[in-house]
Amino acid sequence: MPELPDVEIFRRYLNATALHQEIETVRVHHDRVLKGVSKATLQRRLKGQELDQTSRHGKHLFAALSKKGWLMLHFGMTGFLRYFQVEDKKPGHVRMELLFTNGYRLAYDCQRMLGQVSLVKDPYTFAEKEKLGPDALEGLDFDTFRTAVSGRRGSIKSTLMNQEVVAGIGNIYSDEILFQARLHPAILANTLKDKDFENLYQCMDRVWKESIDAGADPEAMPDDFLLPHRSEEESCPRCRGPVKKIKISGRSGYYCPRCQKKDRGQRTDDSKKQS
DNA sequence: AGTACCACCTGACGGC
DNA sequence: TGCCGTCAGGTGGTAC
Incomplete structure (x- = not known):
């Protein structure tokens, strides 16, 4: 599912739900989705921070951390986000979740684990490094x-x-x-x-x-x-x-x-x- | 610079 | 019912 329009919808969903809340805990249920970052590092870097704003380049979604750096999410063929509170609303293939101090969670679900979760310096530097072309929607004249x-x-x-x-x-x-x-x-x-x-x-x-x-x-x-x-x-x-x-x-x-x-x-x- | 093929994973579906 | 091949909207590597 996740091509540009889908990821743009995920971005707006994240904006409408999970912004400006303190991250209390990070749970990683499957290391395979992590790219270039260990479970321990991801947990240490995210704990106590908030997601301040979001950005998207192609199929990649970015969330700025209040202190420094960006959380990068890529959804492979089967990934999506879900914001929820009670356990029975939890989707079936959660690979990583952020637990906020308000009792809600943001889950990254990716059944086939072809997606990626990472920490990057910023979206621009990431796009350069990955040799991504210009975003097909924003500012493409x-x-x-x-x-x-x-x-x-x-x-x-x-x-x-x-x-x-x-x-x-x-x-x-x-x-x-x-x-x-x-x-x-x-x-x-x-x-x-x-x-x-x-x-x-x-x-x-x-x-x-x-x-x-x-x-x-x-x-x-x-x-x-x-x-x-x-x-x-x-x-x-x-x-x-x-x-x-x-x-x-x-x-x-x-x-x-x-x-x-x-x-x-x-x-x-x-x-x-x-x- | 292209394409073909394999790999990474899980799950659904059709044929036998 | 179970087994098997094939397919699925992602990307990356290798060989040609």
């Missing part, structure tokens, strides 16, 4: 986007999903953005024209706005979104034709072959030149 994507030799889908190109787009939302832009996922990034980029950029912008407004819940998304119909049993929300599955760089993508043509009038352009 059109020229930066076009420069980052154009010239890449892979498919547009795998290029959008490359976190070094642009940070935050995963398998699901790359499908959605390409569906909205009516671009076939296998089109090569370096064959896109300026107007394709403008279209792609605007569609991405709309996908972020709508999906975040929907709380990243597929059920609450606009009727013309592909996201709730990612299955070959489903039909295209636009033309009602069959949805098709395709493997690209090892990932399963879904698209509408009628709305997203691979061959997009190259010949039309040529014939214009000739005539």
Whole structure:
């Protein structure tokens, strides 16, 4: 689940629940989710501190510690946050939890443990170190986007999903953005024209706005979104034709072959030149 | 600079 | 019922 819109919702959730409260205890139930920090260090560094503010870069969530440094959370494929008080509200795969002095807890649940919890200097330094591209939502202007994507030799889908190109787009939302832009996922990034980029950029912008407004819940998304119909049993929300599955760089993508043509009038352009 | 394949984990699902 | 292969929205490493 956790791509940019999901992580943005987690960030707002954390803001609305766990900010400005003293951390009394840190429980680590599974060391595997810790990256570059030991259980003891994490506990020592967080104890007595508060989470002051949050930040997000791509799929990474950061919470500033009142004293120094930031807590970094990455959610892998199955991670999420839950703020609760009573034990029976506790989700099933809590790997780490912060216990606050007010009796509430913030749990990091990650069933498959493909996510990461870490302590970092600050979000900017982390993004530099990890070679993350610009965040796909915040402060990504059109020229930066076009420069980052154009010239890449892979498919547009795998290029959008490359976190070094642009940070935050995963398998699901790359499908959605390409569906909205009516671009076939296998089109090569370096064959896109300026107007394709403008279209792609605007569609991405709309996908972020709508999906975040929907709380990243597929059920609450606009009727013309592909996201709730990612299955070959489903039909295209636009033309009602069959949805098709395709493997690209090892990932399963879904698209509408009628709305997203691979061959997009190259010949039309040529014939214009000739005539 | 790409892709293919494996690995890390758990769990759901379909076929037998 | 149980076993097995496959698949799942994350990333990282290696080989080509």
